[in-house]
Amino acid sequence: MKFKTKMEGDVAVVHISGNLMGGAESDDVRNEIKRLLDDGSRKFVIDLKGVPWINSTGLGTLMAIYTSVQREEGALKLVHVSDRIRSLFMITKLLTIFDTHPTQQEALDSF
């Protein structure tokens, strides 16, 4: 799993590619969000276009990011959520927690 961050105005867009399934790489994503929060960012988009699936550990990573952003009164949007990831959100009853959008532009427009 890899990720890269791009600023779109005041929105930090984090593109993830590869399956999000825990381990050190997931910790790196969490630390990236923490760094951005420390630097003053409060608007985040996580683009999951390159993520076919996640497991419960990856879901925990997203929950940790969501909680970190909420704690700082920020906002987090997810885009390009695959059917399988959406299924996992439904099974775990977290579908209403995450603000999901079909495209990056729609997510950016929603802030």
Next chain:
Amino acid sequence: MSEAASGVEELVLPNELDVLEQVDSLAGKYAKLAGFDDGPLIEIAIAVVEAVTNAVVHGNDMSEATQVTIRFEWSPGTFKLTVHDEGRGFDLDKVFDPTDPERCMGVSGRGIYIMREVMDSVVFEMGKGAGTTLTLEKAV
């Protein structure tokens, strides 16, 4: 030549999260051969990934010195997975409901819940020093 709709495959895997992609691929392949449609097939793959994640992370405690043994069994209309780790097991009575309002924002503890939600049967067998065996089953 088409593959048989019934079969067994057993694998001994290193205790690392990278095996999940191979396991996921095989789960989808064998569930399809068993006759599952896309929706249940995704659920089976999700459960299988959770089972092996659980074995690697919690059962074997991420130890590179351990292995995970998995066995797929499929036949028309049925899918079964057995996962064996080398860990000491855990107290099933202490597994909480991650959808409880006081727990739902947690970052862990969803694996067993997910498996129970999507599979027909989820059975743990824990023996002293013998590791833990988890069996998942689902019928069409």
